[in-house]
Amino acid sequence: MAKGYKKRKVKKYTYKKRKKQLPQWVLVAIGAISVVGILMGFLIDDSLSQESAPLYLEESYSQTNETFIDAIGETARQIAAENDLYASVMIAQAILESDHGQSALSQPPYYNYFGIKGDYFGNSVIFPTLEDDGTGATYSIDAPFRAYSNPTDSLQDYANLLQNPLYLPTHKSQTQNYQEATAALTGTYATDTSYNLKLNELIAFYQLTDFDH
Numbered sequence: 001m002a003k004g005y006k007k008r009k010v011k012k013y014t015y016k017k018r019k020k021q022l023p024q025w026v027l028v029a030i031g032a033i034s035v036v037g038i039l040m041g042f043l044i045d046d047s048l049s050q051e052s053a054p055l056y057l058e059e060s061y062s063q064t065n066e067t068f069i070d071a072i073g074e075t076a077r078q079i080a081a082e083n084d085l086y087a088s089v090m091i092a093q094a095i096l097e098s099d100h101g102q103s104a105l106s107q108p109p110y111y112n113y114f115g116i117k118g119d120y121f122g123n124s125v126i127f128p129t130l131e132d133d134g135t136g137a138t139y140s141i142d143a144p145f146r147a148y149s150n151p152t153d154s155l156q157d158y159a160n161l162l163q164n165p166l167y168l169p170t171h172k173s174q175t176q177n178y179q180e181a182t183a184a185l186t187g188t189y190a191t192d193t194s195y196n197l198k199l200n201e202l203i204a205f206y207q208l209t210d211f212d213h
Contacts, residue, residue, distance in 0.1 A: 068101040088208035111148040120146035132191035
Protein backbone atom coordinates (compact mmCIF):
# COMPACT_ATOMS: atom_id res chain seq x y z
CA MET A 1 0.00 0.00 0.00
CA ALA A 2 1.37 3.42 -0.94
CA LYS A 3 2.60 5.59 1.86
CA GLY A 4 0.17 8.28 2.96
CA TYR A 5 -2.84 6.45 1.54
CA LYS A 6 -5.67 6.07 4.04
CA LYS A 7 -8.18 3.32 3.60
CA ARG A 8 -11.59 4.78 2.92
CA LYS A 9 -14.38 3.58 5.15
CA VAL A 10 -17.38 2.44 3.26
CA LYS A 11 -20.63 3.27 5.00
CA LYS A 12 -22.92 0.32 5.25
CA TYR A 13 -26.65 0.82 4.88
CA THR A 14 -29.10 -1.52 6.47
CA TYR A 15 -32.41 -2.07 4.69
CA LYS A 16 -35.50 -2.21 6.84
CA LYS A 17 -38.50 -3.78 5.19
CA ARG A 18 -41.38 -1.33 5.31
CA LYS A 19 -44.78 -2.69 6.22
CA LYS A 20 -47.39 -2.05 3.62
CA GLN A 21 -50.34 -0.12 5.10
CA LEU A 22 -53.91 -0.13 3.85
CA PRO A 23 -55.48 3.20 2.91
CA GLN A 24 -57.42 4.87 5.68
CA TRP A 25 -60.75 4.61 3.86
CA VAL A 26 -60.37 0.84 3.57
CA LEU A 27 -59.81 0.52 7.31
CA VAL A 28 -62.90 2.65 8.01
CA ALA A 29 -65.01 0.53 5.66
CA ILE A 30 -63.85 -2.72 7.27
CA GLY A 31 -64.66 -1.36 10.71
CA ALA A 32 -68.13 -0.27 9.65
CA ILE A 33 -68.89 -3.66 8.10
CA SER A 34 -67.77 -5.42 11.28
CA VAL A 35 -70.03 -3.26 13.45
CA VAL A 36 -73.03 -3.86 11.16
CA GLY A 37 -72.35 -7.60 11.21
CA ILE A 38 -72.30 -7.67 15.00
CA LEU A 39 -75.52 -5.65 15.26
CA MET A 40 -77.27 -7.87 12.72
CA GLY A 41 -76.24 -10.90 14.72
CA PHE A 42 -77.82 -9.46 17.85
CA LEU A 43 -81.00 -8.51 15.98
CA ILE A 44 -81.40 -11.94 14.38
CA ASP A 45 -80.82 -13.69 17.68
CA ASP A 46 -83.31 -11.41 19.42
CA SER A 47 -85.96 -11.92 16.74
CA LEU A 48 -85.65 -15.67 17.01
CA SER A 49 -86.08 -15.55 20.77
CA GLN A 50 -89.25 -13.46 20.65
CA GLU A 51 -92.71 -14.96 20.22
CA SER A 52 -94.15 -14.31 16.79
CA ALA A 53 -96.87 -11.70 16.56
CA PRO A 54 -100.12 -12.43 14.73
CA LEU A 55 -99.91 -12.55 10.96
CA TYR A 56 -102.47 -9.84 10.34
CA LEU A 57 -100.93 -7.19 12.63
CA GLU A 58 -97.22 -7.20 13.49
CA GLU A 59 -97.54 -4.57 16.24
CA SER A 60 -100.64 -6.06 17.81
CA TYR A 61 -99.28 -6.67 21.31
CA SER A 62 -99.79 -3.65 23.59
CA GLN A 63 -101.38 -2.63 26.86
CA THR A 64 -104.45 -1.51 24.92
CA ASN A 65 -105.01 -5.06 23.69
CA GLU A 66 -104.71 -6.52 27.17
CA THR A 67 -107.16 -3.92 28.46
CA PHE A 68 -109.69 -4.88 25.80
CA ILE A 69 -109.41 -8.57 26.65
CA ASP A 70 -109.79 -7.81 30.35
CA ALA A 71 -112.88 -5.71 29.61
CA ILE A 72 -114.81 -8.41 27.74
CA GLY A 73 -113.16 -11.63 28.94
CA GLU A 74 -115.34 -12.59 31.88
CA THR A 75 -118.58 -11.65 30.14
CA ALA A 76 -117.50 -13.68 27.12
CA ARG A 77 -116.66 -16.63 29.38
CA GLN A 78 -120.16 -16.60 30.90
CA ILE A 79 -122.08 -16.12 27.65
CA ALA A 80 -120.00 -18.74 25.83
CA ALA A 81 -120.58 -21.31 28.58
CA GLU A 82 -124.33 -20.72 28.41
CA ASN A 83 -124.38 -21.18 24.63
CA ASP A 84 -122.06 -24.16 24.02
CA LEU A 85 -119.37 -21.93 22.50
CA TYR A 86 -115.64 -21.40 22.91
CA ALA A 87 -114.99 -18.17 24.81
CA SER A 88 -111.50 -18.17 23.30
CA VAL A 89 -112.95 -18.06 19.79
CA MET A 90 -115.48 -15.40 20.78
CA ILE A 91 -112.77 -13.14 22.21
CA ALA A 92 -110.43 -13.77 19.27
CA GLN A 93 -113.18 -12.79 16.84
CA ALA A 94 -113.90 -9.65 18.85
CA ILE A 95 -110.21 -8.74 18.73
CA LEU A 96 -109.93 -9.37 15.02
CA GLU A 97 -113.21 -7.81 13.92
CA SER A 98 -112.94 -4.71 16.11
CA ASP A 99 -109.17 -4.15 15.90
CA HIS A 100 -108.89 -4.71 19.67
CA GLY A 101 -111.87 -2.50 20.38
CA GLN A 102 -110.33 0.44 18.52
CA SER A 103 -112.39 0.44 15.31
CA ALA A 104 -115.03 3.13 14.80
CA LEU A 105 -117.76 0.48 14.63
CA SER A 106 -116.79 -0.94 18.02
CA GLN A 107 -116.76 2.43 19.77
CA PRO A 108 -119.75 4.00 21.55
CA PRO A 109 -122.54 4.34 20.62
CA TYR A 110 -122.33 1.22 18.38
CA TYR A 111 -120.38 -1.41 20.39
CA ASN A 112 -120.33 -3.78 17.40
CA TYR A 113 -117.32 -5.98 18.21
CA PHE A 114 -118.01 -8.70 15.66
CA GLY A 115 -118.75 -6.85 12.45
CA ILE A 116 -122.28 -8.28 12.38
CA LYS A 117 -124.25 -6.81 9.49
CA GLY A 118 -127.92 -5.86 9.47
CA ASP A 119 -129.81 -4.17 12.30
CA TYR A 120 -130.40 -4.84 16.00
CA PHE A 121 -133.99 -4.02 16.97
CA GLY A 122 -133.99 -1.46 14.18
CA ASN A 123 -130.63 0.06 15.07
CA SER A 124 -127.89 0.08 12.44
CA VAL A 125 -125.09 2.19 11.00
CA ILE A 126 -123.46 2.28 7.55
CA PHE A 127 -119.73 1.56 7.36
CA PRO A 128 -117.32 0.60 4.58
CA THR A 129 -115.96 -2.93 4.81
CA LEU A 130 -113.52 -5.16 2.93
CA GLU A 131 -114.77 -8.40 1.41
CA ASP A 132 -112.76 -11.35 0.08
CA ASP A 133 -113.70 -12.53 -3.42
CA GLY A 134 -112.74 -16.11 -2.54
CA THR A 135 -109.30 -15.98 -4.12
CA GLY A 136 -107.64 -13.88 -1.44
CA ALA A 137 -108.23 -10.55 -3.22
CA THR A 138 -110.30 -7.93 -1.40
CA TYR A 139 -112.73 -5.22 -2.45
CA SER A 140 -114.56 -2.49 -0.50
CA ILE A 141 -118.32 -2.05 -0.09
CA ASP A 142 -120.61 0.04 2.12
CA ALA A 143 -122.84 -2.10 4.33
CA PRO A 144 -125.27 -1.70 7.26
CA PHE A 145 -123.98 -2.97 10.61
CA ARG A 146 -125.85 -3.61 13.84
CA ALA A 147 -125.64 -0.99 16.59
CA TYR A 148 -125.87 -1.96 20.29
CA SER A 149 -126.53 -0.07 23.51
CA ASN A 150 -123.66 -1.72 25.41
CA PRO A 151 -120.85 -4.31 25.07
CA THR A 152 -122.87 -7.12 26.69
CA ASP A 153 -125.59 -6.83 24.03
CA SER A 154 -122.90 -7.18 21.37
CA LEU A 155 -121.49 -10.36 22.93
CA GLN A 156 -124.94 -11.86 23.51
CA ASP A 157 -126.09 -11.12 19.96
CA TYR A 158 -122.98 -12.86 18.65
CA ALA A 159 -123.85 -15.94 20.72
CA ASN A 160 -127.44 -15.81 19.43
CA LEU A 161 -126.19 -15.62 15.85
CA LEU A 162 -124.04 -18.72 16.33
CA GLN A 163 -127.14 -20.73 17.30
CA ASN A 164 -128.02 -20.69 13.61
CA PRO A 165 -127.66 -24.24 12.18
CA LEU A 166 -125.02 -22.87 9.80
CA TYR A 167 -122.70 -22.38 12.78
CA LEU A 168 -123.50 -25.60 14.62
CA PRO A 169 -120.04 -27.03 13.66
CA THR A 170 -118.46 -24.27 15.78
CA HIS A 171 -120.07 -25.46 19.02
CA LYS A 172 -118.09 -27.15 21.76
CA SER A 173 -120.29 -30.23 21.69
CA GLN A 174 -119.61 -30.67 17.97
CA THR A 175 -115.85 -30.17 17.98
CA GLN A 176 -112.73 -31.60 19.58
CA ASN A 177 -110.93 -28.26 19.96
CA TYR A 178 -111.10 -24.57 19.13
CA GLN A 179 -109.15 -25.11 15.88
CA GLU A 180 -112.08 -27.07 14.48
CA ALA A 181 -114.41 -24.26 15.50
CA THR A 182 -112.33 -21.58 13.78
CA ALA A 183 -112.08 -23.73 10.65
CA ALA A 184 -115.88 -23.97 10.59
CA LEU A 185 -116.13 -20.16 10.76
CA THR A 186 -113.93 -19.72 7.69
CA GLY A 187 -116.04 -19.23 4.58
CA THR A 188 -119.24 -19.03 6.64
CA TYR A 189 -118.89 -16.24 9.19
CA ALA A 190 -116.19 -14.46 7.18
CA THR A 191 -115.12 -14.54 3.53
CA ASP A 192 -111.44 -14.23 4.51
CA THR A 193 -109.80 -17.49 3.39
CA SER A 194 -107.22 -17.28 6.19
CA TYR A 195 -109.74 -16.34 8.89
CA ASN A 196 -109.11 -19.45 11.01
CA LEU A 197 -105.33 -18.97 10.91
CA LYS A 198 -105.67 -15.43 12.23
CA LEU A 199 -108.02 -16.52 15.00
CA ASN A 200 -105.77 -19.43 15.97
CA GLU A 201 -102.75 -17.14 16.26
CA LEU A 202 -104.65 -14.68 18.43
CA ILE A 203 -105.90 -17.45 20.71
CA ALA A 204 -102.39 -18.85 21.14
CA PHE A 205 -100.72 -15.44 21.42
CA TYR A 206 -103.03 -14.15 24.16
CA GLN A 207 -103.61 -17.58 25.79
CA LEU A 208 -107.34 -17.15 25.37
CA THR A 209 -108.08 -20.80 26.13
CA ASP A 210 -107.89 -19.75 29.79
CA PHE A 211 -111.41 -18.37 29.27
CA ASP A 212 -112.73 -21.73 28.05
CA HIS A 213 -112.70 -23.19 31.57
